[in-house]
Amino acid sequence: MNQTDLHDVIAALPVAVLAVDGQARVVAANAAANALLGDHLTDRPFVTVLRHPVVVQAVDSMIDPARVMPPVPDPSLAAVESGGYRNRVIISARGRDIPVEITVSGLPGREGALVVIEDSSGIEEAEQLRRDFVANVSHELRTPLTAMMGFIETLRGPARDDPSARDKFLAIMEAETGRMNRLVLDLLSLSRVESEERRRPAEAVDLGILVRSVVATLAPQAAGQGVSISVEGPDSEAIVSGDPDQLTQVFHNLVENAVKYGGSGGEVTLRLERLAREPTLRGPAHAVSVIDRGEGIESIHLPRLTERFYRVDSHRSRQQGGTGLGLAIVKHIVSRHRGKLRIESEKGQGSRFIVILPVRPDRR
Known part of the structure; x- marks a missing residue:
């Protein structure tokens, strides 16, 4: 693949891609890479473009595997793939920290490396929304359930023969179970609406x-x-x-x-x-x-x-x-x-x- 073909292929890709030559300099970058990492990326040492030690080591090991030890994969990251490396890391770009998934592989037919950067901010945000949602639902259900357990214990003990206390506690329990029932119905309704939103x-x-x-x-x-x-x-x-x-x-x-x-x-x-x-x-x-x-x-x-x-x-x-x-x-x-x-x-x-x-x- 000549230099023109390399530029054309990289430019057509929808994710951020950098091509690095045998001297560890960036020789090609597409529009997505410029949007993520800034302008004027080419003709610069790779280490000045993306300062992450694991990624830099992965690029160096692809350029000269005999001289550079491959990066040790973090157990929490994705496994090393054959012929390349894939890691989930956090990079600093345009003044903010961004979670990304980076794949480093060799350049076909020449010395160098191809670096593909996929922004996973959306995935992280969705996961955070899911965690917040589960925490909120748990809180909304746990609070009335805890209160009801206390009322039941009281009704079985000190308030067993107290009609006024019994009526008061039963009224509160009825209100709380009604609210929990409305919560469950609203959760089902929200789930149904979301599943149909594209239709x-x-x-x-x-x-x-x-x-x-x-x-x-x-x-x-x-x-x-x-x-x-x-x-x-x-x-x-x-x-x-x-x-x-x-x-x-x-x-x-x-x-x-x-x-x-x-x-x-x-x-x-x-x-x-x-x-x-x-x-x-x-x-x-x-x-x-x-x-x-x-x-x-x-x-x-x-x-x-x-x-x-x-x-x-x-x-x-x-x-x-x-x-x-x-x-x-x-x-x-x-x-x-x-x-x-x-x-x-x-x-x-x-x-x-x-x-x-x-x-x-x-x-x-």
Whole structure:
């Protein structure tokens, strides 16, 4: 393979690749390598481009295996492959530490080495999300379970013949089991939504009818808390392509949250609008805003509201029976419908949750 062919092959690869000659100088680097390690990588000693002792030793051993001992593989890293080395390491690039998987192999037909660098930041982040998720679920279940075990022990002992204590503990146990049951149901719902997220629903759904149905269902519950729910907007058709059950879940969650956490204003409004053009969706859309006049949310919390188990007020949320998954489910359902969820709020000014869905193509 001549120098031109080498450059062409490396340039076509989607991952970062460096070619090193027999003098341990970089002779070729593709765009992905420049983006990861910086510009002007060629005609430089490899050790000045990527300063990691294990990787440098692997490159040197490929160039001159008789003179340089191969790197000793770390037991925690991937095994040495025949004809080359593959290690998971952390490198410093562009002022930050990046976890990568590096493969070092010989250059075909010439003295030198080929270094392939695969950024594994996404994998590490996904693994961290998984660990955080398991820890959060464990915490959400362990706390009420521990309390219930204590209540059961008390009911079997000191409170065995105390009717008032028994009734009090049983009421608490009923509330906790109800919250755990809602948590399990929300986890199953989130899992189901995520598994279907790439399949776009095709059924025609009238948002006006659906929203008014949700309001009719929740109005008695809201009235019991001194909150009225109203719907504003045209009665004409607002047709989108959707899954009616999932969209019902979206607006049920949003309205229920507005009543629970924004109900201090005494009123929740659902406003339906048709947008001639929504820039982010590149076309016409229907928007449904769920507006409360409660105490509002500080701006610092807004970017994280749709994270799993994120709560503005953990104690209040648990008292209200919240699982911390409602808005995460809403976000995934809206994403499946190729829509957008916007959250606007100011402390003391209430909140507005806006679901924007593209108009069904045959209704544009």
